[in-house]
Amino acid sequence: MGRKTTHKFKAEISQLLDILVHSLYTNKEIFLRELVSNASDALEKYRFQSSTADNGADDSLPLEIRIETDEEAGTVTVTDTGVGMTREEVMANIGTIAHSGTAQIAKLAQEGKESLDTLIGRFGVGFYSVYMVADEVTVKTRSMQPDSPVIVWTSDGRTDYKLQELDEDLPRGTSITVQLKDDLKGQFTNTAHIKQVLTKHSNFVNFPIMVGDERVNTVPALWREPKFQIKPEQYAEFYKFLTFDSEDPFDTMHISVDAPVQFNALMFIPPKSTDFLTGMNRDNWGLDLYVRRVLIQHQNKDLLPEYLSFVRGVVDTEDLPLNISRETLQDNVLMRKISSTLTKQVLSHLEKMAADNADRYAEFWKEHGSIFKAGYMDFIHKDRYAKLVRFNSSEQEDADGLTSLADYVSRAREGQKEIYYAYGASREALALNPHLEMFRRKGIEVLYLYEPIDEFAMDTIREFEEFKLVAAEHADPAALDAFESKADEPDVPELNEEQSSTLDKLMARIKEVLGDSVSEVKVSARLSDSPVCLSNPDGHVTSSMDKIMRAVSKDTSIPVKVLEINPDHALVRNMIDIYAKNNDDPFVEQAARQLYESALLLEGYLTDPHALVGRIQSLLTQSSGWYVKAED
Structure with missing residues (x-):
């Protein structure tokens, strides 16, 4: 038996150990991660040193980490066949601490601002985490250097540690035996729990980790x-x-x-x-x-x-x-x-x-596109993001079709310099969107947006290959009118001078009926199939974006918009004739309110449909009576 000496811990070590011993709120299992990591490092050092120097290393020992538990003794032991340590290395690696700042650990731990495993990581004192679970720790080690003695380091983690040299002929490596605290013996002598901890933290360590005769880390890295x-x-x-x-x-x-x-x-x-x-x-x-x-x-x-x-x-x-x-x-x-x-x-x-493989990418997009679209805030990769996003489009046959902005540009009409888009709950809803009537007539493609995040994406991208991204409802009707129509224009005779004058008076009457509900009533240049539509007076915020902003601010009021009238629609022409005969005819007021609320319904702003439904039933009753009389 060799000489045995006792050494005092430095002040900062004692302070650190006191924190660890009395820690009640940390993740105690990390001590095993730290010991296994140290063992893996020792094995890596051995492998490197034994391959670069002829030092008489014993190559018969397998490079591995073994963990043994003793339920009766209340111990867990971690053994490696790594490089081992000399007496001087033990004192340097375990007897002192690499970084000062333990007082800061104490302050942060006592304030409860951070978990202790985080603090251990910050200050590089992983070995000492063993004192969260240990009453006493024994480190038995032998260096790979020729003729090195076996060194035993023992400490209860309070004020000092003991060093002893043994005359035993043990193989190289290090064995750390942890005498567990009474309340933790059942937990950390349970091999099933040990395996679970190792699988979680150390599953891909480069050397076999053996618990008994079973290797725990069987999945290769x-x-x-x-x-x-x-x-x-x-x-x-x-x-x-x-x-x-x-x-x-x-x-x-x-x-x-x-x-x-x-x-x-x-x-x-x-x-x-x-x-x-x-x-x-x-x-x-x-x-x-x-x-x-x-x-x-x-x-x-x-x-x-x-x-x-x-x-x-x-x-x-x-x-x-x-x-x-x-x-x-x-x-x-x-x-x-x-x-x-x-x-x-x-x-x-x-x-x-x-x-x-566009089809494979479409498969990816249908599964993960809704998450990827959140990348509109990644301004660093904005151009790459713009190339990767996909949307449904008026060019597709159904809602499953996808197109890229580049595909849209390749199909654009000659002279077209804008990419148009519109938001709607479905293709069916967008088919009823009056703002898209002119696009259908002119054969100009519109990207269909089905999720609110799509509009944020469009606002962020703004331009693609010199094409500006423009909401369909903000498109300039005069610019669209310059394109040749792809569909038959409605064959409606132009209004004569008297009808035009009556239309102006009719619109003034509609404005009077609707009052402050609309900011203006004017002739529309965009409509062909619908009698009316609503548009934003400022021309900057889309209806769907306006609804999002109102939902965020919990504003349930109905916005004041412009009511646009289609003078070529049969209903408007009938209203012109009715108003010309009798400007007090109740049908004009009834129709004005009905058209306005129908437009609100399409835009998603109508919260109380009772008046609209009652009006429809009244009109149907009247019209069915006129129809019966006409048939007679």
């Missing part, structure tokens, strides 16, 4: 393997392991980056959307972040923007410290570089998919 060696079924198996999905991934992205920061990533596009940005599932997204195969953060939300949250997978880097707090992650320059590179890689992958 595919992202570290050369792409040309991996078969599709291996990717599918890993995706299912990662996501618990029963189906194969829709697509796979395996990338290795050396600059500006070194990392590997294995990412998947799932076959089905789970719409992570809404409802109960809102926070269930993000890539798993690893540092040298050790899980640092599950579902990190800084590696990809939210509009790419449908992407699942892992990112592993050598360049981050193994213990890094979440707060430091968010502020880390390397993280921002990784995020920027990942975002570009995913967008490039989608661009290639769209260019190579």
Whole structure:
């Protein structure tokens, strides 16, 4: 038995250990992650040093990590066959602390502002996390250096530690035995729980982790393997392991980056959307972040923007410290570089998919397009975003058809310099939109928007290949009229001078009837099939965007708009004749209110339809009576 000495901890170590021993609110299982990570580092060092120097290393020992529990003794032991430590290395690595600032740890921990595992990561004191669960810790180690003695380090984590040299002939490596606190013995001597913790945090460590005779980390870290060696079924198996999905991934992205920061990533596009940005599932997204195969953060939300949250997978880097707090992650320059590179890689992958196989991209879009459209706020990648968004269009046969802005431009009429769009709840609703009548007549394509977010996307894109994006209701009728009509124009005789004069008086009467409900009543240049429509007096905000803004501000009032009249519609012509014969005819007022409320109904502003329904029934009763008399 060798000499045994006692050494006092430095003041900051004692203060740190006191915090750890009395910690009640932290995630105690991370001590196992830290010990396994240290063991993995020791094995990596051994592998490197044994390959670069002839130092008589024992190659018969398997490079592995073993974890044993003793329920009766209340201990858990982590053993590695790594590089081991000399007496001086033990004192340097365990007896002192690499960074000052323990007083700051104490302050933050006592204030309860951060969890202790976060603080441990920030200050690089991972080994000491063992004192969250330990009454005493024994480290038995032997360096790979020839003739090194066995060193035993023991401490209860209070004021001092003991060092002893043993004459035993033990193999190289390190064994850490944790004497568990009484209330934690059942938890951390339970091998099922130990395996669960290891699978969560250390599943992809590069060396076998054995619990008893069973290897826990059986799934290989595919992202570290050369792409040309991996078969599709291996990717599918890993995706299912990662996501618990029963189906194969829709697509796979395996990338290795050396600059500006070194990392590997294995990412998947799932076959089905789970719409992570809404409802109960809102926070269930993000890539798993690893540092040298050790899980640092599950579902990190800084590696990809939210509009790419449908992407699942892992990112592993050598360049981050193994213990890094979440707060430091968010502020880390390397993280921002990784995020920027990942975002570009995913967008490039989608661009290639769209260019190579439009049908496959359409399949992707129908599953994940609603999430991707939220990327309208990514101003850095605005042009790439504009190329990737898809919409239904008046050119498609049904609501399942998709077109890109580039496709729209390729079909534009000669001389057309605007991309037109309109919002509606469905194709059927848009078919009744009076603002689109002139577009149908002229054969000009209109993009159909079915979700409110689509309009925000259009407002952000604004221009595409020198084409301005313009809401159909804001289109200049004079500019549209310059295009040759593709459909037959209605054969309606022009109003004579007397009819034109009567129309002016009729519109004045309608304005009088409707009062402040409308700002103006005027002749429309855009209508062909409908008798009237409503338009915004300022010409800037679309009706659908106005409704969104009103919903946000909880404004339930009906906006004051311009009522546009189609002088060629049969109903308006009849009203002209009726008004010419009797300007007090009650039908004029009745029809004015009916047309206005019908227009409100189409725009989605009519909240009380009772008057409209009653008026319709009255008109039907009268007209059916006239019809019966005419038949007689």
